Amino acid sequence: MTTNLQAYYDYLQKEKNYSLLTLRAYLDDVKSFQTYLTQDHDELLLEEISYTQVRSWIVSLVESGISNKTINRKISSLKSYYKFLLKIKQIEFNPLLKHKSLKVPQKVQVPFSEKELMNVLEIDCIENDFESIRNKLIVELFYTTGIRRAELINLKCSNVNKHTKLLKVLGKRNKERIIPILASTLVLLEKYLIERSSMQTIQNPDVLILSKKGKILSETFVYRMINSYFSTVSEKVKKSPHVLRHTFATHLLNNGADLNSVKELLGHASLSSTQIYTHSSLSELQKVYKKAHPRSK
Structure with missing residues (x-):
């Protein structure tokens, strides 16, 4: 785990008091994007990306058949990470600042009578x-x-x-x-x-x-x-x-x-x-x- 990712983990755990399950989910989503950068963008660092790479990742996720709801969750984790990097002055702007979530059809669950x-x-x-x-x-x-x-x-x-x-x-x-x-x-x-x-x-x-x-x-x-x-x-x-x-x-x-x-x-x-x-x-x-x-x- 990189220094920034470790600091992010500590921040979520100690300052945000997130549960272990939530911590893992957030970190797994960021690592998933990191893997994508390594494979498709010449090992570009997380701290070096622009929204172009994020958009490309979203396209690849959609093409792989992942639901919009899951993609939105992944991007939400990523947005949180970049907010943190901005807070600790590791980046100068949040590349996801103007990102809009994908539309998700509302499923009406039928309650028990x-x-x-x-x-x-x-x-x-x-x-x-x-x-x-x-x-x-x-x-x-x-x-x-x-x-x-x-x-x-x-x-x-x-x-x-x-x-x-x-x-x-x-x-x-x-x-x-x-x-x-x-x-x-x-x-x-x-x-x-x-x-x-x-x-x-x-x-x-x-x-x-x-x-x-x-x-x-x-x-x-x-x-x-x-x-x-x-x-x-x-x-x-x-x-x-x-x-x-x-x-x-x-x-x-x-x-x-x-x-x-x-x-x-x-x-x-x-x-x-x-x-x-x-x-x-x-x-x-x-x-x-x-x-x-x-x-x-």
Whole structure:
């Protein structure tokens, strides 16, 4: 790793507090561009390029079949790197200053219905073993708090305040937010904690949601579990923790929650990120409109 790249890594880690996963993604994108320069531009240094080389890289990425969304992410990483080089006075201008992101078609994700949620929560309702209670709690937490998969996996026991009925969540870029917990979720949590306390081996005692071996859950396990549960009640193509987060936001909006409140609950940095969820709630508004307006009859 070059001196500037190492300094950039340290900057993202120590000053920006980025997670290890984000750090790797940013660095991999910059290194990918560096490899392209080595192969196609006579080993031109990162600090010597102009936007011409960036544009050529974008063309090569498009031709290789990479999606516009992925390309935008790569260029965003590159733009961040050049902002850093400008900050430490390694370059005199940012070659990506006037770059405009590629257009990405908005995909409207279909949320689960309230009936599908109720049906899933009734699965294993008479089972009282550790795994059944834990799995139901995972579904309940996703649906009633809208947290991300990584946020759920990294929840600590100390993040739950039973007295105030609040949950502390550490989101992207270590941004902390507080989410209310429903009484029904707390009841289920109590049942889970009783089962958890009887486990013989706990390798990660500070972690709230554990595997049957007392270890922190993997992202793959959580995805497969959600997919498996919802496959029994829904024919939707995509069944994932993110769809549950989408469902949380959509159901709130359908029932009168304002966009800013949903934004805070989701932990979004900007309102534009939250607005994608209004597409689903618009269909609900259309039903109400057609039913209520005199001219729609």
